[in-house]
Amino acid sequence: MDADNQQESLDSDWITGFVDGEGCFYVGINRIEKMSLGWQVLPEFRVTQHERDVVLLERIRDDFGFGSVRPNHGDRMDYRVRGLDNLNEVVEFFERHPLQSKKRSDFETFAEIIEMMNDDLHLTKSGLDRIARLASTMNEGVTRSYLESSETVCRTPDSG
């Protein structure tokens, strides 16, 4: 009965429930001189957990088939997904298995930004403006501007 020894796939609805509790959809907008507009849009899906359950994050990673598990801070570990191809799969997953908490509204904004990036709109000034406005409404409406360096801010039980 040790969870460590059970490596079968996790149920999709279980994953959604766990992400409703422990997941985060985040879009960072960072100053990168070499980018055409000088700014990089960096969307990220993250699940944070105490290191005691790192095996669980690895099972989620194995079920998705991409992303990485790495230290967050202190005794916390993250499962983290970046990259447009992978994030499109994440969006499809949560469209099939809808989140039930208020986190769903962050997800819907996240999905809209991913869709804009699919169309390369983040490479246009107007698209970047819109993404920045959308991103500022996520994660409890933490005010961010792509005129300032953005911090990684997630709505977590600790900060909520």
Next chain:
Amino acid sequence: MDADNQQESLDSDWITGFVDGEGCFYVGINRIEKMSLGWQVLPEFRVTQHERDVVLLERIRDDFGFGSVRPNHGDRMDYRVRGLDNLNEVVEFFERHPLQSKKRSDFETFAEIIEMMNDDLHLTKSGLDRIARLASTMNEGVTRSYLESSETVCRTPDSG
């Protein structure tokens, strides 16, 4: 697409995933003079959430068909289940839909204590001793003794 407007039943695996993140199984042992042995065993199942998602706790309560939603502290709300009949149903639920995180070991200890209480063993000195020892191994092994008043201690992301 507002979660508030969706009142259909939650998927059982979703509930398990959410509880793997946000739930707690706790057994308090409290000094009550009027009890035959002078101590009351008080098992409790709890799911804690920011008040923004109180509707979600109410949906979980409605799906189980028992328990109550009430303030925890600050902006936190609890869905709380007490009472042996209800807790037997909780145990059956998580036996059918097993937890995947390390919280499962707390659940198994909790289920063992509920089973002992079904047989009224908590009303015997030896049973109470055993329950106290089992309870002290739960929630990160916080040391508790039924010779001291116990505090409500749950393994949460904040305290983990």
